[in-house]
């Protein structure tokens with residue numbers, strides 16, 4: 271049973287040998303299956319770990335918080351970093367135009383324009399829609415078997431972001447594939463096939479959205495949740511102050527980013543949560559008996575198996591961190607997955623405890639770039655997991671779950687499951 275495996279792992283000695291050889295560019299299957307022993311060894315022995323390419327890998331909670339809160343020293347702008355990797359491709363255009371990979375003033379302006387999408391009022395309007403969608407998916411699963419990812423977890427964010435962008439249901443088929451391919455290009459090591467697939471996906475998605483924006487100009491939608499019209503207005507003369515306007519490229523790439531930001535991450539929150547609960551039966555039973563614990567349970571799942579494990583920054587000036595001096599222009603990887611199991615911040619960090627409070631995890635980062643969609647993600651996670659448990663309390667994995675095989679986005683591609 272997984273509970274005893276976790277306990278055994280946390281008792282195992284951390285290995286300095288794991289640390290010396292750690293290189294994000296050379297990861298093996300064992301690491302991708304379970305990165306936590308390596309994260310632990312790094313945190314204990316070399317928390318500001320220099321990798322062969324000169325970049326650094328950070329694993330301590332306090333170091334990540336310090337970096338996230340000091341945007342003057344640690345830049346999110348990826349133009350320098352992505353040039354050698356993406357050249358002049360559409361992947362370069364996309365990733366360097368998204369707000370997440372920009373500093374002020376671009377970041378501040380775009381973030382302000384997106385803000386109305388995620389107000390408590392906007393979320394309240396979305397809640398009955400998420401509940402109805404989840405119930406429809408659960409009704410379809412009554413037949414006895416389902417793939418927890420394809421038939422449930424992945425369907426929720428894609429449909430919801432489809433609603434937000436006002437994409438007609440019959441046109442949503444390619445969205446998931448586009449998003450997976452564009453985000454796949456952010457993995458530390460990129461094959462030519464992954465690069466080509468990512469660049470093609472940006473082109474197809476951008477063309478599709480350009481057509482959608484043109485149609486939106488001709489026909490208005492009467493859907494309170496739809497935000498594309500608001501963003502189009504923010505890109506037009508008269509819709510926003512001239513220095514506030516979104517360019518066409520900013521409009522299209524930030525819409526693409528919204529799908530990417532909210533799709534795989536939320537799929538993984540729901541999938542990781544249901545798998546973790548089935549592997550920790552005592553916690554599953556506790557949540558079934560005390561459904562009011564769903565909010566703390568979602569936070570604990572986000573901490574324990576963070577869907578987005580890595581973030582990135584680059585030093586603007588010379589800086590000292592954890593006794594190591596970093597010169598200007600040093601790329602750093604912020605390991606959210608390691609920080610969220612730092613014993614200095616979380617007592618008994620390798621244990622899944624659905625009632626854990628306080629739980630100031632970094633799954634959504636912190637500081638100026640903290641996830642803009644975190645309230646929506648929390649709402650989707652809570653509705654999906656609690657309704658699944660209520661409908662199928664005896665659900666069980668029905669074959670080995672297949673991991674996505676990615677280091678940045680941690681989750682499953684497929685989880686066969688029996689619900690009868």
Ligand code: HEM
Pocket residue numbers: 346369370371381431528529531532533535536539576577578581582632633634635638639640641642643644646647
């Ligand atoms: C469990 C689900 C999610 C997780 C774990 C997650 C995680 C994150 C993280 C860690 C960042 C910060 C990146 C950085 O600065 O390095 C971020 C940014 C962002 N996320 Fe999320 N996210 C989730 C869901 C969503 C959803 C549902 C949306 C919207 C539909 C969304 C929209 C955004 C946006 C717009 C940003 C950029 C914020 C900025 O740069 O100011 N996210 N997210």
